[in-house]
Amino acid sequence: xxxxxxDSTVARVQDVHRLLVDRGxxxxxxxxxxxxxxxxxxxxxxxxxxxxxxxxxxxRSHYRFADLDALQLSTLLRSAAGPGRTxxxxxxxxxxxxxxxxxxxxxxxxxxxxxxxxxxxxDSGTYLFDPHRHVLNRTGTGPSVDALESCLVQPQFARRAPxxxxxxGRLDRTLIKYTxxxxxxxxxxxxxxxxxxxxxxxxxxxxxxxxxxxxxxxISHLLRLCPLSVPLLAFALxxxxxxxxQR
Numbered sequence: 001x002x003x004x005x006x007d008s009t010v011a012r013v014q015d016v017h018r019l020l021v022d023r024g025x026x027x028x029x030x031x032x033x034x035x036x037x038x039x040x041x042x043x044x045x046x047x048x049x050x051x052x053x054x055x056x057x058x059x060r061s062h063y064r065f066a067d068l069d070a071l072q073l074s075t076l077l078r079s080a081a082g083p084g085r086t087x088x089x090x091x092x093x094x095x096x097x098x099x100x101x102x103x104x105x106x107x108x109x110x111x112x113x114x115x116x117x118x119x120x121x122x123d124s125g126t127y128l129f130d131p132h133r134h135v136l137n138r139t140g141t142g143p144s145v146d147a148l149e150s151c152l153v154q155p156q157f158a159r160r161a162p163x164x165x166x167x168x169g170r171l172d173r174t175l176i177k178y179t180x181x182x183x184x185x186x187x188x189x190x191x192x193x194x195x196x197x198x199x200x201x202x203x204x205x206x207x208x209x210x211x212x213x214x215x216x217x218x219i220s221h222l223l224r225l226c227p228l229s230v231p232l233l234a235f236a237l238x239x240x241x242x243x244x245x246q247r
Contacts, residue, residue: 024215065238153213
């Protein structure tokens with residue numbers, strides 16, 4: 001796709017996205033200072049065996065969360081959104097698909113993570129998950145509960161969950177191949193990733209909940225998203241405690 005054609009395609013999609021977002025109050029909210037660095041996730045063990053029909057029937061949305069340690073987080077991210085099968089390209093190179101299938105096998109979905117009260121080895125702040133290196137790249141540091149609260153329609157998730165993942169659609173990686181119609185497919189890609197997070201969390205005995213109620217501009221600011229990235233769905237993650245309520 002020619003560069004000027006790509007620019008106009010992206011601009012039209014961004015116009016549509018702006019018409020559909022939830023608007024926040026416009027009030028100032030605490031910023032999470034920019035930071036860099038890498039946290040290498042521990043090597044995850046294999047998933048415990050669980051029949052698919054069992055996971056589908058047991059899958060729930062939870063509203064209270066226990067702590068989540070680094071190994072549990074590592075296993076969840078690897079199995080839900082890490083590297084999957086590979087295939088040979090015509091030029092002899094290998095392409096690695098993600099565990100969360102996407103249209104055209106493109107890396108259309110980024111997974112950002114807000115660490116709210118994680119384990120001691122993972123500092124509070126914001127991160128971008130690199131599935132190919134299995135690391136968390138830090139994008140912001142410092143207390144993040146107040147900042148995330150201002151981004152959510154239900155701010156209580158920021159105080160209940162130890163982590164909140166945000167599934168972000170990448171226009172630059174998808175519209176270079178597809179037309180504006182793929183904006184809708186991005187949401188399907190995010191839905192597939194969300195179902196993976198639900199099913200893997202169920203297999204691991206963890207608590208999770210999809211969050212569609214957030215203010216797009218605020219959460220984009222918190223995560224320092226570029227204009228070619230759009231937040232699609234948030235996802236609360238944590239351990240499953242005895243007092244965790246579910247539906």
